[in-house]
Structures are given as structure tokens and as C-alpha cells.
Amino acid sequence: MNSLTPLKLILVLFACGLCGALGGxxxxxxxxxxxxxxxxxxxxxxxxxxxxxxxxxEDDAKALTARVKATTDKLVQRGIVVLDAQSVLNAPEEAYVSIE
Known part of the structure; x- marks a missing residue:
């Protein structure tokens, strides 16, 4: 019968953990x-x-501003920084937010 001693078990668990960490x-x-x-x-x-x-x-402008604020508030709550496009030199397409 092949049994694992506590030392062998610890070594096997350590090797598995190390392999998992390296793979991750x-x-x-x-x-x-x-x-x-x-x-x-x-x-x-x-x-x-x-x-x-x-x-x-003016009411339409306020409504648009409210929609922008509502959309960006959700992003800020997730920890995302929101910038105006006029101050961005370059960004990937998926960084741009569409506001409906």
C-alpha cells in the first residue's frame, strides 16, 4: 500500500500551489x-x-446634461475615470461612451 506521509502531502500541496500560481x-x-x-x-x-x-x-440642453451625468455617474461608481473627448489625445474605440 502506498500511503502519503505528512511530509509528502505537504510537498505535493506546495508543488500544486506553485504550479497554479505560475500558471495564473x-x-x-x-x-x-x-x-x-x-x-x-x-x-x-x-x-x-x-x-x-x-x-x-434650454430645457433640451438641461435634459442632455442630465443624461450625460446619469450615464457617467454609473461609470464613476464602478471606479472608472470619465474624461471629455476634447482633452483626450488618443483612446481605444471601446473607451468612448455612447449616450442614448
């Missing part, structure tokens, strides 16, 4: 890190709204 490190080193920054193009939103309705009222 290897997998993490090749995984892309998602951007923690979201970009909102407020100017484009305003221009889009003005194009749709040339008689843009």
Missing part, C-alpha cells in the same frame, strides 16, 4: 487590461442634438 501569472501576463477610463464627447453630443433640432431650448 503566465495567463495574466498575456491578458489585456481593460481601460479604466471612459471618454464622453460632449461637443459631438451637443452638435448631434442641434442638428436634429435647430430650435434647441
Amino acid at each position: 501569472y503566465y495567463a495574466a501576463s498575456f491578458s489585456p487590461i481593460p481601460a479604466q477610463i471612459a471618454v464622453v464627447d460632449v461637443s459631438a453630443l451637443v452638435m448631434k442634438a442641434v442638428e436634429k433640432n435647430a430650435t434647441q431650448t
Whole structure:
């Protein structure tokens, strides 16, 4: 009968833990890190709204601002930094937030 002594068991568990840690490190080193920054193009939103309705009222502007704030507040609660597109030099396409 082949039994594991406590020392052999500890060595096997240590080897398994080491292999798991190395495998996790290897997998993490090749995984892309998602951007923690979201970009909102407020100017484009305003221009889009003005194009749709040339008689843009102050209430419409306030409604648009409220929608932008509601959308960005959800992102901020998840720990994402939100920037205006005018201050971003370059960002991946998925960093831009669409506001409906």
C-alpha cells in the first residue's frame, strides 16, 4: 500500500500551489487590461442634438446634461475615470461612451 506521509502531502500541496500560481501569472501576463477610463464627447453630443433640432431650448440642453451625468455617474461608481473627448489625445474605440 502506498500511503502519503505528512511530509509528502505537504510537498505535493506546495508543488500544486506553485504550479497554479505560475500558471495564473503566465495567463495574466498575456491578458489585456481593460481601460479604466471612459471618454464622453460632449461637443459631438451637443452638435448631434442641434442638428436634429435647430430650435434647441434650454430645457433640451438641461435634459442632455442630465443624461450625460446619469450615464457617467454609473461609470464613476464602478471606479472608472470619465474624461471629455476634447482633452483626450488618443483612446481605444471601446473607451468612448455612447449616450442614448
